Amino acid sequence: MISLSSYLVISLFLFLCGITVMIARKNIIAILLGIELILNASALNFVAYSRFGHNNIDGHIMALFIIVIAAAEAAVGLAIAIRYFQNRETIHIDSATQLQS
């Protein structure tokens, strides 16, 4: 018996895992992994509500846009991380403390 709350609990768990990864990891790319988990949790939420609550297709379209935006943001974020590594030779997040090098 699957109801809406089971999907909500799963997306809550994914969200919490994503936040934990964002807070506790010190590698820039690991932080981007956490961001992907968070975005997936919200997309799952949208699709679950569209199926159980409103029974229309708008939640699916929102999930598509979330996937698109997450891909674009991952690309740009990783490009910045690579450039940062080329300049500083490290990707530890605690060394990125100054606005001007």
Add this chain to the structure above:
Amino acid sequence: MNQTIVSYLSELFAVNFSPWVVILIFFVAVFVVVNVMALIGGLATYAERKISADLQMRIGPNRVGPYGLLQFLADGVKMITKEDTIPRDADKFIFALAPLLCLLGVLATLAVLPFSSGLTLTDLNIGIFYLLGVSSLVGVGIFLGGYASNSKWAMLGGMRGAAQIISYEIPVTITILSIVLISGSLSLNQVVERQGAFPNGWLLFHNPFSFIGFFIYFIGALAETNRAPFDLPEAESELVSGYHTEYSGMRFAFFALAEYIEVFVVCAVATAFFLGGYKIPFNYGAGTLLGQALQVAMFFAKTFALYYVVIWIRWTLPRLRVDHLMTICWKYLTPIALFNLVGIAMWVWLFNGRSLYMIIKQALVISGK
């Protein structure tokens, strides 16, 4: 509900299966398909050696069995009995996972291949999209295989292989999208049903853009399966066999089997999309099992013909350098694919989706009246 092989069988025999029998029939069907594909993969190695021998004016394997047909079994036994080595500092988990990812990505695409109108394992509404998604797992598997070997050549081969695969996915996907515009559905069976049995009904000759699209798709698919002349990631003389350098025995057999089955899948998609799939002339034996068997035979005949062309190309053309490879993809194939997409969209809008043959026929009929 989309049509599956179980629903077709229950229509044919006019019985309603209970859920457990459904599971059993699916299991049997999948078992048969996977085993037939593995057999085809093995025979493809034999066919490659025989065809390359024919092209090079020698004989090829002819010792093991009649005409050397059981050579692939001997190769299989050899690979099973080899020692399974893992490099010392390699990442054991990923080293074991990479061949499995490759094989999973390829075997999961067998579920939507349109063998015949009824015997497709499942006719998903998003068929070709699912196929493209699942075959991206092969790229991840190649990359992880290259990384996990903890060796410079393997790492280089893995990175080049992954870059090649994700680059060539773009013209392939755009070409498939342009064909989906003509057929109006993502489902592979619907795309085949849109075509006719004779060449004038094929989507290959539908309009000049789809003719170019066939070659774009074919070149892109050759590059996606790491097949020559795009086989730099696994070249024997360049990178000491690239990303599967450190793999031995059955793990290497998984990589090789995945590659040969993927070539079959790519040729199958090409026949379904461009060459009229399983359609037989005059729709002979439409509702019977004989008709289904004829359709399966036609599908396999066309796919094997394309497979022969793939092997022929491998032993004829020299290998491409990696920057030439990337140049071809980004500077030639992708712009042509985009141009095809726009061209096919305009053709479908201008002529209401009629093919060139139909337009000429209707023009002649009108002018002859």
Add this chain to the structure above:
Amino acid sequence: MFLNVVFSLSALLTVSGALMVVVTRNLIHSCVFLLMSLLGIVGLYVTLNADFVAATQLVVYVGGVIVLMLFAVMLTGGNNTKEVLSRFGFESLPLMGNVKTYFWGILSAITMMSVAGNLIYRVAQSSLASVLEQYKSSVDEIGTKLLTDHVLSFEISSILLLGALVGAAIIARPLGSKQLNEEK
């Protein structure tokens, strides 16, 4: 019955993948477990009748984002497990506050959890039927909606993707010799 089986398997895959992403130290293993979690989410979408979204997730995330992450890990020095772990690694989280901080933190956490629990309980009581209605593919509807109701977001997202493409290519470009000479 199949729906329950597929849902349980996908949920197990998703949740265990996400947990392993948090726990493993090796960065490549985290990427592989994220891949596993995303495959589980594909299964969940399938149980929600969202077949097009599931296929899009498979193509974009599995085929694109994960490969991109793996490339970035390789290009930024890999995961060298032999480096000296700093004082602020995952193994030793700093104290992050004193008794007052923790008191207010725990109080607000209890408040938020009770609000969330109330919401979930209310939703669980009044959820719609989970019986699967007649399956129809969502591709046609999504296509129509994207070009009629949501066409503005569609076009803006295409411009966003163009900007991301050009931006990422320019940012990650290797330094030209002129820039290297300037820095010297």
